[in-house]
């Protein structure tokens with residue numbers, strides 16, 4: 001995501017990063033390059049121009065020129081301006097004073113609306129809410145099926161109206177209206193309504209969404225747009241906002257090699273916050289949009305916050321305590337190792353995770369981090385018996401051959417895994433001893 005933009009900004013800012021003094025000449029040159037990087041990323045021309053002018057105004061401020069490390073301050077100004085451009089602060093979804101909260105989801109066909117409705121239901125459910133989804137995209141029978149499948153995967157009810165022949169009844173307003181009533185009756189706290197999109201903005205589509213809006217009085221209208229469509233995304237957002245007065249934008253497909261222009265221009269052109277970003281086809285590939293975190297990623301500063309959040313989701317405190325105990329007492333076995341690997345895997349790809357650590361972001365792009373390596377370790381452990389996982393020391397020559405064969409690998413792969421595991425255990429022992437010491441002398445504990 002945003003790789004090219006990151007690289008170009010990085011290159012542009014290299015000019016000044018190491019400079020002890022910033023002068024008019026390198027400011028002008030750097031700003032030209034920053035602007036070019038933004039334009040290449042398909043950022044709206046006016047937006048890019050305003051951006052560089054603002055940074056320039058900050059940088060040429062006298063105080064800044066005399067500062068100790070002007071290069072870093074320069075980068076900081078670019079960062080601040082990026083955060084501002086992306087919307088400054090995160091904006092949460094609106095909530096109804098009296099449930100159910102009605103969320104209307106609109107956008108062009110193929111933008112990722114239906115997928116997003118499923119993802120949002122999943123996201124809200126994980127937060128303890130009780131969403132329900134409604135299939136008001138009644139023209140494409142497949143859309144209703146798709147939503148039913150997604151709802152089944154998430155484990156939330158779905159509202160649809162089908163005729164005796166099983167075909168969806170073509171009255172989107174009725175579906176939406178009845179869905180809200182049904183959500184209220186069932187005591188669901190949120191109803192998410194999926195609507196029909198067309199390939200291009202057209203009046204009939206807009207009229208229908210406007211009618212649904214009138215009938216259901218949504219608390220939140222989200223406009224879903226494919227980030228890969230660049231400037232078109234901005235224009236479509238404007239068209240929808242003019243008719244619907246949307247509350248927020250959802251950018252999908254930010255995982256693709258989008259140049260990022262949409263993300264960077266939408267906020268200032270449409271003046272509505274980006275609330276979510278879709279980063280893949282799976283149900284959990286949805287992140288709340290935080291301008292500061294996104295700017296950090298664009299500038300390759302790493303995204304520690306979302307890294308920590310992801311880690312917290314996977315590792316709870318009680319379990320961490322249990323693991324610590326196992327490290328100390330050397331009871332940590334291959335089964336535990338396997339379980340931990342699953343959790344790391346659930347957090348995303350190894351490369352993505354490493355990319356979020358500050359300083360690693362840039363370096364990692366050149367290295368081929370191999371998620372395959374994970375799969376190999378997994379396959380080997382899966383091929384072991386429970387006793388072998390608990391007591392790896394009993395794994396002798398014939399067991400090694402059997403394990404390798406079961407995993408479709410070589411004996412030396414088993415050897416390598418066991419060696420790595422032994423070394424890891426040694427390291428953990430040393431680390432937990434050190435930690436133990438620290439705690440014993442800490443007077444605040």
Ligand code: GDP
Pocket residue numbers: 107108109110111112113114115116197252253254255256277278279280281285
């Ligand atoms: P709709 O017509 O707006 O309802 O769009 P769909 O939800 O059917 O999505 C269209 C296609 O985009 C599907 O193949 C989805 O799997 C895919 N898609 C949706 N969101 C994302 C995303 O965030 N990333 C990627 N890579 N694909 C997505």
